[in-house]
Amino acid sequence: MAANVKSPSDIANPTGLANFLGPPKLLGRDDKLATLVIKVDEGNPHLKIIDQGVCLKCIEKPCTVTCPVENYKVEDNGHTTIYWSSCIECGTCRIICPFQNISWRYPSGGFGMTYRYG
Amino acid sequence: MAERCDVAIVGAGPGASIAAYILAKGGLEVIMFERGDYPGSKAMFGGVLYTTVLSKYFPDFPGANCVERHVIEKRFSMLSESDEVALSFKFLDFEPPYYNHSFTALRAIFDRYLAKKAEEAGAVLVTQTVVDEVIASEGRVVGVRARREGGEVLANVVIAADGANSLIAQSAGLRGELPLSVILGVKEVVSLPREVIEDRFSLEGDEGAAYEYLGGGAVRGAMGAGFLYTNRDTISVGYGIPLGALKTLGVQPDELLNEFKMHPVVRRLLRGTTPEEYSAHLIPEMTPHDLPHFVGDGIVVIGGAAGLVNANPLFHEGTNMAMASGVMAAETILQAHKAGNFSAKALESYPSRLRESFAWQDYDRYLGLTRMAETHPQFFNKYPYEFIKLARKLFSVVPTDDGMQVPKRALELAVADHVLAELGLMSLGLDLLDAAKAAMF
Ligand SMILES: Cc1cc2nc3c(=O)[nH]c(=O)nc-3n(C[C@H](O)[C@H](O)[C@H](O)COP(=O)(O)OP(=O)(O)OC[C@H]3O[C@@H](n4cnc5c(N)ncnc54)[C@H](O)[C@@H]3O)c2cc1C
Ligand code: SF4
Ligand code: SF4
Numbered sequence: 001m002a003a004n005v006k007s008p009s010d011i012a013n014p015t016g017l018a019n020f021l022g023p024p025k026l027l028g029r030d031d032k033l034a035t036l037v038i039k040v041d042e043g044n045p046h047l048k049i050i051d052q053g054v055c056l057k058c059i060e061k062p063c064t065v066t067c068p069v070e071n072y073k074v075e076d077n078g079h080t081t082i083y084w085s086s087c088i089e090c091g092t093c094r095i096i097c098p099f100q101n102i103s104w105r106y107p108s109g110g111f112g113m114t115y116r117y118g
Numbered sequence: 119m120a121e122r123c124d125v126a127i128v129g130a131g132p133g134a135s136i137a138a139y140i141l142a143k144g145g146l147e148v149i150m151f152e153r154g155d156y157p158g159s160k161a162m163f164g165g166v167l168y169t170t171v172l173s174k175y176f177p178d179f180p181g182a183n184c185v186e187r188h189v190i191e192k193r194f195s196m197l198s199e200s201d202e203v204a205l206s207f208k209f210l211d212f213e214p215p216y217y218n219h220s221f222t223a224l225r226a227i228f229d230r231y232l233a234k235k236a237e238e239a240g241a242v243l244v245t246q247t248v249v250d251e252v253i254a255s256e257g258r259v260v261g262v263r264a265r266r267e268g269g270e271v272l273a274n275v276v277i278a279a280d281g282a283n284s285l286i287a288q289s290a291g292l293r294g295e296l297p298l299s300v301i302l303g304v305k306e307v308v309s310l311p312r313e314v315i316e317d318r319f320s321l322e323g324d325e326g327a328a329y330e331y332l333g334g335g336a337v338r339g340a341m342g343a344g345f346l347y348t349n350r351d352t353i354s355v356g357y358g359i360p361l362g363a364l365k366t367l368g369v370q371p372d373e374l375l376n377e378f379k380m381h382p383v384v385r386r387l388l389r390g391t392t393p394e395e396y397s398a399h400l401i402p403e404m405t406p407h408d409l410p411h412f413v414g415d416g417i418v419v420i421g422g423a424a425g426l427v428n429a430n431p432l433f434h435e436g437t438n439m440a441m442a443s444g445v446m447a448a449e450t451i452l453q454a455h456k457a458g459n460f461s462a463k464a465l466e467s468y469p470s471r472l473r474e475s476f477a478w479q480d481y482d483r484y485l486g487l488t489r490m491a492e493t494h495p496q497f498f499n500k501y502p503y504e505f506i507k508l509a510r511k512l513f514s515v516v517p518t519d520d521g522m523q524v525p526k527r528a529l530e531l532a533v534a535d536h537v538l539a540e541l542g543l544m545s546l547g548l549d550l551l552d553a554a555k556a557a558m559f
Pocket of ligand 1: 106128129130131132133134151152153154157158159160161162163164165166167168247248249250279280281282285286302303304305357358399400401420421422423426427434435436437438440
């Protein structure tokens with residue numbers, strides 16, 4: 001049989017199975033965030049570092065490797081910044097900070113992240 | 119003047135909604151506060167919904183489009199970097215409409231269904247409203263303070279149904295900080311046409327599959343597990359890992375998810391999928407020492423807020439325990455209402471009934487297994503790899519130089535050698551004994 005002849009299963013398959021054989025699509029941090037609806041309460045951060053002095057002395061900085069959307073970054077001056085507007089409200093950072101140095105509350109009603117699937 | 123009601127419920131998850139339904143049916147004025155735009159809009163789980171309790175109150179749920187597929191296959195698998203050894207249970211003869219009371223589901227859909235039932239029974243649902251704390255007076259809880267104009271609501275009883283990260287139980291002084299044993303769950307819902315899902319996972323119609331991936335190559339040998347559940351035309355894929363282990367691993371959780379998705383075994387099941395939604399949430403896995411008090415004067419704690427989950431290598435249950443505790447709490451409150459007494463003592467029949475039910479007994483029974491996993495990291499970072507190596511040695515088909523094949527006897531001896539040299543019969547025996555003890559007592 002010639003190579004360019006379609007097999008009967010290709011023709012009969014209504015979902016086009018062949019279209020779904022490629023590798024799974026992967027998203028990086030920013031694109032993962034882009035799958036979510038987030039309404040930002042501009043000017044009202046719901047997360048704050050209480051004392052940068054404590055962060056400076058914090059050696060492990062576990063907040064920087066446990067937030068599921070990588071919202072904690074250590075700046076050149078050693079200060080820790082929270083990118084709170086992309087928070088998905090999981091609660092991890094509140095527990096992981098060994099010095100309870102994060103003032104943490106939920107975003108006000110009507111703000112923050114919304115799941116469509118969950 | 120602050121508003122008044124009989125019962126103020128914080129949260130509109132499965133535990134809250136079933137409690138609100140029962141209380142409203144019983145003639146009480148109930149207000150349910152939900153911080154999201156709609157129930158389920160801030161919620162996420164694996165997820166297989168266990169419907170034992172649900173089906174008693176809402177027997178028609180299977181036809182209401184609130185669940186995805188009924189699970190006919192449970193598969194447990196151990197991964198190394200490239201190989202897999204798996205055990206699959208297929209149960210095809212459970213009867214409709216509830217089958218084995220295990221349905222894959224999506225929370226943004228299911229939670230709305232259940233909250234609607236509570237509303238139809240007369241409960242008031244207030245969305246987009248965060249409750250920040252309880253209002254206390256003379257040592258007892260008398261209401262809640264919501265973050266909005268005129269947000270003080272007085273109630274005879276408050277139900278803390280606010281899930282794993284329960285700030286309400288904490289504000290009422292019923293518990294301390296959450297421990298590092300709580301699990302971070304990270305997941306993606308990825309889309310794939312339903313015919314392709316059914317073909318790929320060998321499913322007919324609304325049948326579904328639940329795959330669990332233990333230790334080894336799933337999450338870099340850390341104490342944790344990956345999962346993959348089929349929905350109608352999406353797949354839920356993710357993993358759970360205790361915060362303590364995640365911290366030690368030192369890898370970004372979103373990257374770890376991509377790694378799991380690209381594991382050669384998992385990748386094959388996810389071909390052609392497109393991510394639709396990323397999500398993360400805590401699972402309140404903890405020892406009795408860290409659990410909250412389940413009642414206080416004028417307050418009860420249920421579901422995830424009460425730490426009621428059975429989360430370990432074998433089981434991933436919580437929704438059923440949330441609904442069960444919601445039922446028991448609501449029935450207790452109805453009695454307390456008749457007696458006109460809402461003290462912790464008057465509410466005591468809730469925790470005592472809870473302790474006699476599966477919701478506590480399963481938590482308690484599998485605690486040993488979870489603790490064992492914590493003290494025996496080799497079950498995650500060593501044995502899966504070694505077990506797979508053994509299987510690989512035994513099932514390798516090896517040619518010899520003279521054009522023949524290595525006899526099976528030689529392969530068996532190689533397996534025995536490996537067990538002796540790498541595992542050590544003594545320590546393997548002791549570990550298996552520990553595991554058996556943990557599973558049995
Ligand atoms: C990754 C993961 C996988 C899981 N897999 C499974 C599984 O496969 N099967 C299973 O049975 N269970 C599973 N669970 C456990 C299950 O999700 C929980 O046990 C269950 O959701 C608990 O229900 P709940 O009603 O107590 O609380 P939740 O479902 O957590 O609901 C709490 C509700 O309260 C709202 N809320 C919280 N705080 C406030 C506030 N201050 N003010 C107003 N509203 C508030 C939230 O928005 C939410 O709607 C899983 C959990 C996770 C995280
Ligand atoms: S873990 Fe806490 S103290 Fe340490 S850097 Fe992060 S926020 Fe600062
Ligand atoms: S709550 Fe979760 S998502 Fe938000 S900043 Fe903390 S760790 Fe990140």
